[in-house]
Amino acid sequence: MLEALNSWHMGHVFYAYRTHPWHERLVSQEVLAGWLDLNQAQLSRTESGKPPQDLAKLMRWAHTLQIPADLLWFKLPEAKRAATTEPARKQLRPEPSAKPDRAQAGGLLPVVVNGRTVLVPVDAETIAASGLADVVRHSVDEFTTHATERDPMNPLNRRAFLRSGVAAVALPGLGLDELQHVASALDDAHRYLDGPVVDYFRRVLEKAKRDDGALGAKKTLPVMLGLLGAVESQARDVKPSIRRELLTVGAEAAEFSGWLYRDIQQPQAAVFWYDRAMEWAQEADNPAMQGYVLLKKSQMAYDERDALRMLTLAQAAGHDRWKLPMRVRAEVTQQEALGRAMLGDPLAAVRAQLAEAQTLLNGASQNEPEALGAYFNAQTRLLRDAITYTEAGKPSYAADLFRDVLSAGTLSHRDTGFFNARRAAALALSGEPDEAAVIGKASAAVAYEVKSERTVRVLGEVLQTLDRWRSRPAVREFRESLTV
Numbered sequence: 001m002l003e004a005l006n007s008w009h010m011g012h013v014f015y016a017y018r019t020h021p022w023h024e025r026l027v028s029q030e031v032l033a034g035w036l037d038l039n040q041a042q043l044s045r046t047e048s049g050k051p052p053q054d055l056a057k058l059m060r061w062a063h064t065l066q067i068p069a070d071l072l073w074f075k076l077p078e079a080k081r082a083a084t085t086e087p088a089r090k091q092l093r094p095e096p097s098a099k100p101d102r103a104q105a106g107g108l109l110p111v112v113v114n115g116r117t118v119l120v121p122v123d124a125e126t127i128a129a130s131g132l133a134d135v136v137r138h139s140v141d142e143f144t145t146h147a148t149e150r151d152p153m154n155p156l157n158r159r160a161f162l163r164s165g166v167a168a169v170a171l172p173g174l175g176l177d178e179l180q181h182v183a184s185a186l187d188d189a190h191r192y193l194d195g196p197v198v199d200y201f202r203r204v205l206e207k208a209k210r211d212d213g214a215l216g217a218k219k220t221l222p223v224m225l226g227l228l229g230a231v232e233s234q235a236r237d238v239k240p241s242i243r244r245e246l247l248t249v250g251a252e253a254a255e256f257s258g259w260l261y262r263d264i265q266q267p268q269a270a271v272f273w274y275d276r277a278m279e280w281a282q283e284a285d286n287p288a289m290q291g292y293v294l295l296k297k298s299q300m301a302y303d304e305r306d307a308l309r310m311l312t313l314a315q316a317a318g319h320d321r322w323k324l325p326m327r328v329r330a331e332v333t334q335q336e337a338l339g340r341a342m343l344g345d346p347l348a349a350v351r352a353q354l355a356e357a358q359t360l361l362n363g364a365s366q367n368e369p370e371a372l373g374a375y376f377n378a379q380t381r382l383l384r385d386a387i388t389y390t391e392a393g394k395p396s397y398a399a400d401l402f403r404d405v406l407s408a409g410t411l412s413h414r415d416t417g418f419f420n421a422r423r424a425a426a427l428a429l430s431g432e433p434d435e436a437a438v439i440g441k442a443s444a445a446v447a448y449e450v451k452s453e454r455t456v457r458v459l460g461e462v463l464q465t466l467d468r469w470r471s472r473p474a475v476r477e478f479r480e481s482l483t484v
Contacts, residue, residue, distance in 0.1 A: 006451075008073045008221065008266070010058055011047040017065060036061055051269050055229050074222045198245045201227060205253050213412025216450030217260040224257045228273075244284045251280040251289050255296060262300055263414075265453035270300060291322025292372055295332050302338065303454070311339030328373040330360035334384050341392040350392050354385055379405050383419050386426065395429035402426060414455075417446025421458040428462050433469035436462060437478035444481040456482070 004016035014036075018027040033043040037060075046052060055074060062072055204227050212220045231250035235243055254277035261270035274293055281289035298313035314335040318324075324332065337353035361381055386401035402423035406416065420443035427436035440462050447455035459482055469475050 002071075005067070005071050005073075008218070008264070009051040010061060011049065011052065013065075013067070014043065014061075015047045035064055050272055051266065053225060053228070055225060073218065074225065198242065198249055201231065201246070201249050201253075205249060205256065209256060212260065213414050216414055216452060217263040218451045221257065221260050221264075224253060224260060227253050228257060247280040247284040248286055248289070251277045251284060251286060251293075254280060255289070255293055258296060258300075262303060263452050263454045265457060267300070267304070271297075274300070287322045288324055288328070288372055291317045291319070291324050291332075292328055294322075295328065295335060298335050298339070302342075305342075307339055307342035311336060311343060314339055325372055326360055326364040327376050330357045330364060330381070331373055331376045331384075333357040333360060334381065334388070338384070338388045338391060341388050347392055347394070350388060354388060357381065379408070379410065383422075387422055390422070390426045390429065395426040399423055399426040399430055399432070413446060414450045414452055417443045417450065418452060418455045418458070421447070421455050421462065424462045425458060425465065428465040433466050433472055434474040436466060437472070437474035441474075441478045441481045444478070 001013070001016050001020060004012040007013075014032060018029070018032050029043045029047075030040045033040050036043065038046070052058060058074055062069075062074075204223065208220050208223045208227070211223075228250065231246055231253065235246050235250065238246060254273045258270045258273040258277065261267070261273065274297055278290060278293045281287075281293065294313055294317035298310050298317060301307075301310035301313060314332055318329065318332045318336065333353060334357035337350050337357065340353065341350045358381060361376070361378070382401055382405050386398040386405075389395070389398040389401065402419060405411075406419060406423065411419065420439050424436045424440035424443060427439065440459055443455060444459055446452075447459065463479055463482060466475050466478070470479070
């Protein structure tokens with residue numbers, strides 16, 4: 001059950017629940033479907049298809065199966081957490097060393113709009129400064145209790161949950177004077193959802209991006225799924241001009257969610273959100289985002305070691321029709337160099353393309369920190385160069401590049417772990433087993449802390465390279481660190 005819950009796929013949870021030995025005999029799809037208000041065919045598709053994304057359904061199903069709230073990848077209302085009793089928790093208790101998630105420090109403030117209660121996200125600083133902690137806690141409990149009494153199988157309706165889903169992040173800068181406007185927009189999108197509310201969604205996205213490097217994808221994804229649900233819901237009702245703005249933010253959020261799913265090694269979900277990002281970018285008439293998504297698909301092809309597809313996607317991303325910012329053009333050019341290195345092009349040609357990427361990056365504006373691809377800077381370029389040189393058969397040179405960048409200590413916690421894994425790979429290929437093992441062990445500790453399956457996969461490849469040195473003490477310790 002824990003493995004199924006950690007997959008973030010409710011269909012896998014259903015299957016694990018039905019086949020769990022605790023039941024003494026198999027629970028049929030027909031029986032479980034009846035409990036979940038589904039039919040057998042719907043349950044079968046849910047178990048074998050893409051991860052369900054409808055947060056209201058996820059909440060209802062979790063409530064029906066009485067899954068402990070602290071094991072879920074999305075946020076239940078506080079009243080429901082009390083309903084998941086201690087005996088249930090003992091069956092699915094995470095490891096004792098797990099630390100509580102302190103990133104989600106905000107709350108929900110009920111605001112009455114047209115006689116209905118709307119829960120509005122409030123950041124932790126506003127709650128503390130305004131003395132609202134008790135009000136927020138008790139009023140959310142009361143709201144949830146009333147909703148449960150109306151429909152015990154559906155603790156909150158979809159729109160109410162979308163509001164709380166976005167609130168999973170502690171968003172700075174939301175003052176009390178803004179609450180009524182945001183609440184009104186969430187309640188009546190056509191009338192009230194305007195530029196400032198779209199900016200609010202963008203701030204949720206930007207904070208999630210900042211949190212990702214420190215906390216990892218699994219703690220960031222619930223916020224993004226709440227935001228994406230809000231975009232999908234509200235985009236149906238807004239005015240056309242606002243819809244384009246909203247879908248622009250939605251495209252960026254979908255692209256970022258695709259990356260998060262890549263990090264936890266769920267490629268089908270990643271492709272789904274990349275495709276949604278492309279669709280929304282097309283409707284929003286945002287050509288740069290369309291080219292950017294092609295770049296991201298090329299990078300995902302590298303994860304799958306599909307060199308030819310990676311190269312052709314990078315070439316497609318570099319087409320003039322996309323009107324890419326200079327910084328993204330630099331990243332696309334470097335990605336094409338990586339594809340050529342994997343396909344065995346001459347080292348001189350690969351180096352020439354890397355030099356072109358550097359020239360493009362040097363010409364990019366440094367005054368647009370929020371521009372598309374803002375993360376691609378001089379350090380990122382050097383790290384990607386190192387990956388390219390590894391693929392081009394120059395692992396010793398690549399290991400030195402990795403060392404130089406990582407020694408500065410400026411990367412996020414998650415990225416430090418990932419690029420140390422790449423450094424360990426280069427060292428292993430260079431015939432430096434002890435150093436590769438020591439760095440790989442340190443990388444594994446970070447990977448398990450932030451739950452980066454992508455990093456773990458790279459470390460598995462390093463261990464295979466080190467197999468001929470498997471009797472060395474450092475390599476044995478590294479192997480043990482990957483099998484705990």
